[in-house]
Amino acid sequence: MLDRPGEIEFKRYWPTAFSYSLFSCKFPKDVSLAADPHPQTNRNPLRSRVGDSALARRLAREIEGEVLFDAFSRGRYSTDASIYQIEPIGVVVPRHQQDILCALQIAADEGIPVLPRGGGTSQVGQTVGTALVMDSSKYFNAVGEFDPAAGSIQVEPGLVLDQLNRWLKPHGLFYPVDVSTGNRATLGGMAGNNSCGARSIRYGNMVHNVNAIDALLADGGRSRVGPS
Numbered sequence: 001m002l003d004r005p006g007e008i009e010f011k012r013y014w015p016t017a018f019s020y021s022l023f024s025c026k027f028p029k030d031v032s033l034a035a036d037p038h039p040q041t042n043r044n045p046l047r048s049r050v051g052d053s054a055l056a057r058r059l060a061r062e063i064e065g066e067v068l069f070d071a072f073s074r075g076r077y078s079t080d081a082s083i084y085q086i087e088p089i090g091v092v093v094p095r096h097q098q099d100i101l102c103a104l105q106i107a108a109d110e111g112i113p114v115l116p117r118g119g120g121t122s123q124v125g126q127t128v129g130t131a132l133v134m135d136s137s138k139y140f141n142a143v144g145e146f147d148p149a150a151g152s153i154q155v156e157p158g159l160v161l162d163q164l165n166r167w168l169k170p171h172g173l174f175y176p177v178d179v180s181t182g183n184r185a186t187l188g189g190m191a192g193n194n195s196c197g198a199r200s201i202r203y204g205n206m207v208h209n210v211n212a213i214d215a216l217l218a219d220g221g222r223s224r225v226g227p228s
């Protein structure tokens with residue numbers, strides 16, 4: 001039974017030797033990119049909130065985690081593994097659940113979007129945007145309840161896949177969604193992307209290997225996805 005939002009339960013699997021080719025992508029020669037909805041003129045209404053110092057002060061007053069609104073941090077978080085580069089409004093690195101709730105409430109109150117981020121290894125710009133970025137990779141990496149008989153484990157969303165597998169190894173188990181970015185990819189980001197791996201034909205994607213997710217919603221509400 002999960003009682004802490006952000007935790008994910010996983011099933012148990014055994015290794016075999018299946019593999020398949022994951023990515024094959026060819027662009028047609030005449031591909032044309034859609035017009036930029038927010039060109040040089042900065043018509044993006046949220047652009048004026050980028051680096052908003054009043055918002056940063058409000059967040060810093062209310063949360064214990066890190067509030068990063070300086071130009072260097074915004075630069076770091078404006079990229080991921082994609083070709084896109086978009087400066088965030090600012091970044092919050094929450095230390096505990098209350099920080100997340102608090103930041104979500106402030107963001108809702110201020111009318112700004114929130115963008116969760118794990119390892120930032122996504123390739124199509126999932127983790128960049130004019131938003132308040134919430135980075136779960138630093139403090140949300142605990143392992144919770146482990147039931148070897150049931151083959152399930154609870155983890156926080158910032159836990160990196162390789163760390164989980166190191167933890168499971170002494171028990172003769174491993175988590176089978178073996179993304180090739182496993183030394184950086186977090187379980188939360190893997191769930192967000194419905195990640196797959198070399199052995200997914202045999203073991204499935206994330207959607208087949210997550211029992212439940214306890215989540216905090218953008219409006220401050222809570223939701224449990226999975227069996228109650």
Ligand SMILES: Cc1cc2nc3c(=O)[nH]c(=O)nc-3n(C[C@H](O)[C@H](O)[C@H](O)COP(=O)(O)OP(=O)(O)OC[C@H]3O[C@@H](n4cnc5c(N)ncnc54)[C@H](O)[C@@H]3O)c2cc1C
Binds near residue numbers: 080121179188189194
């Ligand atoms: C070289 C390379 C190889 C790759 N190989 C694979 C592969 O084999 N298989 C594969 O599936 N992908 C692959 N990817 C893509 C990517 O690495 C994976 O999808 C990885 O699982 C993403 O994890 P992450 O922690 O970096 O997530 P992020 O990129 O940080 O986030 C992914 C998504 O999840 C959301 N998210 C993150 N954390 C949370 C949270 N706590 N709560 C709610 N939402 C959250 C984000 O908003 C985003 O939409 C590859 C990428 C690269 C660059």
